Amino acid sequence: MKGIRQLAEHLDVSIGTVSRALNGKPDVNEETRRRVLEAAEKLGYVANQSGRALRKGATGVIGFMMQTGREITGQGDTFFMSVFDGVQAVLARHKLDLVALLCSSEEDPDDYLRRMVARGFADGIILSATRRHDPRFEFLARHHIPFVTLGRSLTDVGQPWIDLDFEAMAEQSVERLVGAGHREIGFVWPHGDLNLGYVFIERCRQALARFGLTLSEHNIFRTTPSEMGGYRVAREISSVERPPTALILVNETLVTGLYRGLQEVGLEPGRDIAIIGRQSPQARFLSPSLTGFDLSLRDLGVALAEGLLSTMTTYAERYPKAARQKLWPMTLIEGESG
Amino acid sequence: MKGIRQLAEHLDVSIGTVSRALNGKPDVNEETRRRVLEAAEKLGYVANQSGRALRKGATGVIGFMMQTGREITGQGDTFFMSVFDGVQAVLARHKLDLVALLCSSEEDPDDYLRRMVARGFADGIILSATRRHDPRFEFLARHHIPFVTLGRSLTDVGQPWIDLDFEAMAEQSVERLVGAGHREIGFVWPHGDLNLGYVFIERCRQALARFGLTLSEHNIFRTTPSEMGGYRVAREISSVERPPTALILVNETLVTGLYRGLQEVGLEPGRDIAIIGRQSPQARFLSPSLTGFDLSLRDLGVALAEGLLSTMTTYAERYPKAARQKLWPMTLIEGESG
DNA sequence: ACCAACTCCGTAAACGTTTACGATCGTAGT
DNA sequence: ACTACGATCGTAAACGTTTACGGAGTTGGT
Numbered sequence: 001m002k003g004i005r006q007l008a009e010h011l012d013v014s015i016g017t018v019s020r021a022l023n024g025k026p027d028v029n030e031e032t033r034r035r036v037l038e039a040a041e042k043l044g045y046v047a048n049q050s051g052r053a054l055r056k057g058a059t060g061v062i063g064f065m066m067q068t069g070r071e072i073t074g075q076g077d078t079f080f081m082s083v084f085d086g087v088q089a090v091l092a093r094h095k096l097d098l099v100a101l102l103c104s105s106e107e108d109p110d111d112y113l114r115r116m117v118a119r120g121f122a123d124g125i126i127l128s129a130t131r132r133h134d135p136r137f138e139f140l141a142r143h144h145i146p147f148v149t150l151g152r153s154l155t156d157v158g159q160p161w162i163d164l165d166f167e168a169m170a171e172q173s174v175e176r177l178v179g180a181g182h183r184e185i186g187f188v189w190p191h192g193d194l195n196l197g198y199v200f201i202e203r204c205r206q207a208l209a210r211f212g213l214t215l216s217e218h219n220i221f222r223t224t225p226s227e228m229g230g231y232r233v234a235r236e237i238s239s240v241e242r243p244p245t246a247l248i249l250v251n252e253t254l255v256t257g258l259y260r261g262l263q264e265v266g267l268e269p270g271r272d273i274a275i276i277g278r279q280s281p282q283a284r285f286l287s288p289s290l291t292g293f294d295l296s297l298r299d300l301g302v303a304l305a306e307g308l309l310s311t312m313t314t315y316a317e318r319y320p321k322a323a324r325q326k327l328w329p330m331t332l333i334e335g336e337s338g
Numbered sequence: 339m340k341g342i343r344q345l346a347e348h349l350d351v352s353i354g355t356v357s358r359a360l361n362g363k364p365d366v367n368e369e370t371r372r373r374v375l376e377a378a379e380k381l382g383y384v385a386n387q388s389g390r391a392l393r394k395g396a397t398g399v400i401g402f403m404m405q406t407g408r409e410i411t412g413q414g415d416t417f418f419m420s421v422f423d424g425v426q427a428v429l430a431r432h433k434l435d436l437v438a439l440l441c442s443s444e445e446d447p448d449d450y451l452r453r454m455v456a457r458g459f460a461d462g463i464i465l466s467a468t469r470r471h472d473p474r475f476e477f478l479a480r481h482h483i484p485f486v487t488l489g490r491s492l493t494d495v496g497q498p499w500i501d502l503d504f505e506a507m508a509e510q511s512v513e514r515l516v517g518a519g520h521r522e523i524g525f526v527w528p529h530g531d532l533n534l535g536y537v538f539i540e541r542c543r544q545a546l547a548r549f550g551l552t553l554s555e556h557n558i559f560r561t562t563p564s565e566m567g568g569y570r571v572a573r574e575i576s577s578v579e580r581p582p583t584a585l586i587l588v589n590e591t592l593v594t595g596l597y598r599g600l601q602e603v604g605l606e607p608g609r610d611i612a613i614i615g616r617q618s619p620q621a622r623f624l625s626p627s628l629t630g631f632d633l634s635l636r637d638l639g640v641a642l643a644e645g646l647l648s649t650m651t652t653y654a655e656r657y658p659k660a661a662r663q664k665l666w667p668m669t670l671i672e673g674e675s676g
Numbered sequence: 677a678c679c680a681a682c683t684c685c686g687t688a689a690a691c692g693t694t695t696a697c698g699a700t701c702g703t704a705g706t
Numbered sequence: 707a708c709t710a711c712g713a714t715c716g717t718a719a720a721c722g723t724t725t726a727c728g729g730a731g732t733t734g735g736t
Binding site for chain 2 (some may be wrong): 712713714716717718720721722723
């Protein structure tokens with residue numbers, strides 16, 4: 001089936017009627033509508049994306065921007081796959097489709113987004129891996145593109161965002177570790193301009209201060225947010241003069257390499273060094289089991305989508321109540337590691 | 339900048355000239371072209387996706403289909419991200435963009451693909467998680483949509499594919515284990531209709547036969563391709579009357595859970611039970627280190643893209659040599675586990 | 677019998693781009 | 707001076723859809 005025209009003359013009605021029937025417009029006879037729907041189904045007709053988008057000025061597509069290749073976020077694939085599922089559950093109710101806009105490691109992410117937006121590829125954008133200074137925020141705001149971010153930034157422009165509650169995580173972690181007698185606590189801070197690192201370390205500093213402790217530079221371990229990054233931290237710890245007795249990881253992916261590294265230098269999590277991190281499908285099966293923060297990824301996706309829709313004029317009235325900016329709660333699951 | 343019309347009258351030339359200048363058409367004065375390019379850059383003009391696609395009958399977009407939510411493929415975190423990067427390296431040379439078409443867990447994948455194709459969303463499709471019987475193959479062939487698959491299927495329609503060389507993996511694994519004296523070898527087979535399981539198990543059967551051994555049903559462990567799936571296998575092994583002395587895993591993700599499960603029942607990989615699996619960023623840091631098959635994911639992505647382009651008339655002449663159907667080699671990296 | 681109101685449907689314009697076609701101008705060859 | 711030709715550009719049609727507008731037919735009220 002090539003187009004609406006073929007479908008129309010096959011049914012012996014005008015293309016206008018066919019279009020109205022398919023789009024649920026009121027002024028079309030119910031019998032006619034039934035025939036049109038039936039024929040469209042049988043012949044497998046689906047309205048052409050480009051024609052429809054051109055005329056309507058909207059694509060019906062929401063883009064979730066990600067970067068391929070390099071380790072960027074320190075989140076695993078299953079992290080995003082679960083979030084996607086929640087996003088889609090909401091979008092599907094409005095006949096919106098979600099696609100992942102994949103920015104190659106060879107292209108600048110800011111340029112990539114500019115290009116996609118200028119092309120009019122998507123009606124709305126979801127950003128992740130937000131940086132401390134993120135030019136994408138201003139750009140999207142300036143061009144009035146509805147968007148929502150998974151993560152905050154100093155360049156906040158009032159758009160909806162949802163971010164993991166790293167503040168609460170920092171506080172609870174520090175409280176728990178200090179309560180267990182730890183005084184030298186190490187913090188693993190992923191390289192790069194990712195915003196979450198700054199938020200996390202700052203709140204840790206404050207939490208320590210409440211116990212009269214200071215966060216000294218030698219207890220901050222900067223590394224890449226990958227398994228290898230975690231491994232390097234372990235080796236570094238073993239070679240430092242006054243190693244921390246506890247470690248807090250803000251990333252998901254680091255912990256696998258860290259465990260291996262610690263084992264190689266003869267340190268057992270939970271016995272020789274306390275570890276608090278983030279739960280993940282892998283972390284569940286570490287040994288000793290990880291003490292870490294868990295969250296509902298699918299619900300997070302739902303909230304993201306609702307936040308986005310609340311900024312889109314077409315759907316806004318149905319999502320007025322969506323919390324525009326929200327820290328997403330995480331709950332500590334106690335394991336053997338700390 | 340709204341459209342080519344504004345840009346044209348700002349430069350005081352016709353829209354035809356602007357279009358030709360931007361698209362690198364020959365019959366435009368070099369000085370004019372320079373002015374157009376400059377103005378477009380300065381004003382941030384990028385041709386509207388819908389208008390261009392409508393007129394050209396091509397979108398310039400390649401879609402990589404994935405399913406969100408559920409564990410499907412048994413590939414780990416960075417598997418696809420690395421493949422994407424290779425795909426993009428090739429596509430970028432032809433100004434093609436890669437997006438991930440995300441099929442919600444609530445929608446039937448076959449329906450989803452139909453919908454996307456009928457809408458004319460992408461000029462070409464890359465399929466993964468191919469099933470033993472995969473209706474998507476016929477559908478795409480019937481509609482003359484260029485596509486390539488990561489994985490084979492019984493429903494092969496002659497399209498290019500690339501698949502991991504599970505045959506070689508099966509043979510080498512069996513050879514190695516039998517050579518080390520193992521007679522009872524277990525095979526972990528992921529649930530579902532995924533094609534790779536069938537290919538793998540069949541070749542294992544053949545390899546065993548060459549040593550006069552038969553693959554008995556009680557040595558096939560079917561489970562979900564997730565960490566939890568691996569964990570369950572370990573528990574199952576411990577409860578079975580005659581447990582295998584070696585285990586071969588065709589999936590990436592299983593191994594984390596398996597290790598934990600084995601440890602809980604007091605079995606150490608490499609000492610009490612031999613394990614051969616697949617390398618991955620996580621597997622590198624398992625302890626004891628995994629003996630497993632590794633591959634170049636980025637190059638695999640490059641090959642996939644080349645295979646796809648060789649079927650697209652616009653690009654085919656530049657990729658005539660692309661191997662149309664190819665088993666992708668994996669190399670065994672020896673670890674402590676088997 | 678007439679008019680109003682309503683239901684249903686066809687017509688045609690518009691969305692932003694690309695490209696076939698033809699027009700214009702200058703240059704060179706005879 | 708005439709023709710041929712190449713270089714450059716403008717014009718307009720086309721892509722497939724949605725939708726404002728208006729027309730035809732029917733109903734119902736007076």
